[in-house]
Amino acid sequence: ETGVTQTPRHLVMGMTNKKSLKCEQHLGHNAMYWYKQSAKKPLELMFVYNFKEQTENNSVPSRFSPECPNSSHLFLHLHTLQPEDSALYLCASSQDRGRSNEQFFGPGTRLTVL
Amino acid sequence: AQTVTQSQPEMSVQEAETVTLSCTYDTSESDYYLFWYKQPPSRQMILVIRQEAYKQQNATENRFSVNFQKAAKSFSLKISDSQLGDAAMYFCAYMGGNKLVFGAGTILRVKS
Numbered sequence A: 001e002t003g004v005t006q007t008p009r010h011l012v013m014g015m016t017n018k019k020s021l022k023c024e025q026h027l028g029h030n031a032m033y034w035y036k037q038s039a040k041k042p043l044e045l046m047f048v049y050n051f052k053e054q055t056e057n058n059s060v061p062s063r064f065s066p067e068c069p070n071s072s073h074l075f076l077h078l079h080t081l082q083p084e085d086s087a088l089y090l091c092a093s094s095q096d097r098g099r100s101n102e103q104f105f106g107p108g109t110r111l112t113v114l
Numbered sequence B: 001a002q003t004v005t006q007s008q009p010e011m012s013v014q015e016a017e018t019v020t021l022s023c024t025y026d027t028s029e030s031d032y033y034l035f036w037y038k039q040p041p042s043r044q045m046i047l048v049i050r051q052e053a054y055k056q057q058n059a060t061e062n063r064f065s066v067n068f069q070k071a072a073k074s075f076s077l078k079i080s081d082s083q084l085g086d087a088a089m090y091f092c093a094y095m096g097g098n099k100l101v102f103g104a105g106t107i108l109r110v111k112s
Helices: none
Strands: A004-009 A010-013 A018-025 A031-037 A042-051 A051-057 A062-068 A072-078 A088-092 A111-114 B001-007 B010-014 B020-021 B024-026 B035-041 B046-052 B063-070 B074-079 B087-096 B100-102 B106-111
Touching: A004 A088, A010 A018, A018 A031, A018 A088, A031 A072, A042 A062, A042 A072, A051 A062, B001 B087, B001 B100, B010 B020, B020 B106, B024 B074, B035 B063, B035 B074, B046 B063, B046 B074, B074 B087
Parallel strands: A010 A111, B010 B106
Antiparallel strands: A004 A018, A018 A072, A031 A042, A031 A088, A042 A051, A062 A072, A088 A111, B001 B024, B020 B074, B035 B046, B035 B087, B063 B074, B087 B100, B087 B106
């Protein structure tokens, strides 16, 4: 596979469930990102990892827990979510954190919290 | 903090015609990058075009071009000879430090 892949593509979970979103990039990039995309709102940056180290947490509630075991993989662990957390969660990667670097996006996971 | 504003929630264009999507931003920085990303329905977001703030020449990529007005902090996207495949959500984005800031997006509909 090429580019940035995300699994699952769709996820429905109850507020008491625990689930994880997975992102994998096949581009040899060093930076990876989680974004939340809600309807009619700008994309919200959630977390940034650079060389496996978390460099940014954009005041995200602790019910979202990221994990980056290596530069190619990024996870978002979910627990006790709220209905307002329903959104499209996008993963992205870039060569590094330089300003000129294009971010490559995955297809997203459509999350519905019941 | 930097902000990006896309004032057109939706736009429509007839196939083969030209459409311009608006974007303004607010920043106190002098060196930064601006991007237009395209998100087709149920498909991945891809980069359409990028502009470096210190370059006065407007970026062009085939049918896509920008009108970058640095003093006015305006960065519009012009799509010429619109095609059905151009239908998508378009996001304007700003990167000054190391954080990409997005606008709310403009839905572009292409009519045949």
